[in-house]
Amino acid sequence: MLRVDGLHTFYGHIEALRGVDLTVEEGEIVTLIGANGAGKSTLLMTLCGSPRAARGTISFDGRDITAMPTHEIVRLGIAQAPEGRRIFPFMTVLENLQMGAITTDPRHFDTDLERVFELYPRLRERRHQTGGTLSGGEQQMLAIGRALMSRPRLLLLDEPSLGLAPNLVKQIFTVVREINEGQGVTVFLVEQNAYHALRLAHRGYVMANGRIILSGTGQELLANPEIRAAYLEGGH
């Protein structure tokens, strides 16, 4: 479904991605783990065309999207809940969700909204509150909900567990599984919380210094001693 070949991206003079290859197949949950600054978020943003890849190709359903404008990539069915959540702070929860739905047929809006509210009843309670006043966990729910409103086929999640209390982290991961299994959405998940992410994912990639250094099924990577030492040390 998603195929990345030899991807290089620069931030100014810094080469953040140094030749990344990976694939995500339809129906999978694939996770990308790695330390801070490895280039994970850059990769997700490059998939959406912002920043642009300097070299290499990104294709979605066999179609080259490397040079496509960001707003058109979204229309193909790729949605992102980005790093830092990036909720529109002065818009209400409902307006944020409406923004998520701008690429879809308005006739779907009510059913899609209902589905998001079922996943996150908390958002229903807060629907008239502005985004900036929500707690971190609620903002994360809203970021995922907003992405789901576009009826994506591929959902890109950037560290959804960052800064959340352990019970909320668990809840976020449960919902990711539900989205994948219940709604058939393919998920590409970037995480620092390697243990949870690898347990959830069908497959995983490990990134360091802008390159993929390891890949395998979630189980394989969890069992890999190098991974244990580098990313799982100190338990979970």
Next chain:
Amino acid sequence: MGYFLQQLVNGVTLGMIYGLIAIGYTMVYGIIGMINFAHGEIFMIGAFVSLIGFMLLGLAGVTWVPAMLLIVLVATMALTAVYGWALERVAYRPLRNSPRLAALITAIGMSIFLQNYVQLLQGARVKPLQPVVSGGFAFLADGDFTVNLSYLQLIIIVVTFALMVGFTYLITRTAFGRAQRACQQDLGMAALVGVNVNHTIAFTFVIGASLASVAGLMFLLNYGVIDFYIGFLAGIKAFTAAVLGGIGSLPGAMLGGLLIGLIEAFWSAYFTVEYKDVAAFSILVLVLIFRPTGLLGKPDVEKV
């Protein structure tokens, strides 16, 4: 008392004109973070397009005043909007990701360019217009002083009010308005949910220009004379209004415009006319020192 009321009427009329221009400054600042110093020239072009419109209608033999006003209003908004669109497309879009200073210098350059463009095409002399709307209500005779509300002032107040209501509806209730606000709050995220950011920015310029052009039309009707240089002072005043209200805030721009108009009117009435600009700009200085976010402005949200 009569005198005071009269100044109030004058100040509100003037303030409405400033408010219409200030909206353009504040919207553009809100969405791309630059001060469009050529916006005053857009206002001036609106005044010239209106003047030409009245002349053409005169030649065509249209003399019924409401029809004239309506035709000129619509035509001016449409034509001036094209200028606003072209300004963004030609001068600002190529510099979208450049340092802010580059965009600022370009804006000043476009301002000078547009002044000279109009001067070349229309000549440097002051252009007069016969009064189109005359007469008015006289009320509250206070001794030997009567308060006058001219039909023109009434038209200015009503039309501006209607435009502001319509505009507020557009921004707060429609899908376009939501996209516009989303772009203001986080341009990159707006693109990530599928907003065509270029279209939204272009449309912001179009709206700002058409509102400023209405201000140009009203200025022309109110003062009866225009020249290629009127955009400078009116532009700076409206910019002051936008800063006073809180740059980036739409209600702020309207409020700021009204306050600047009132300050000017009352200063001219009770102190010295010569210093009315000094009064308005002193406000700018004071606001920048003591309340840089303006009356209704929000401090920048930290984007994590």
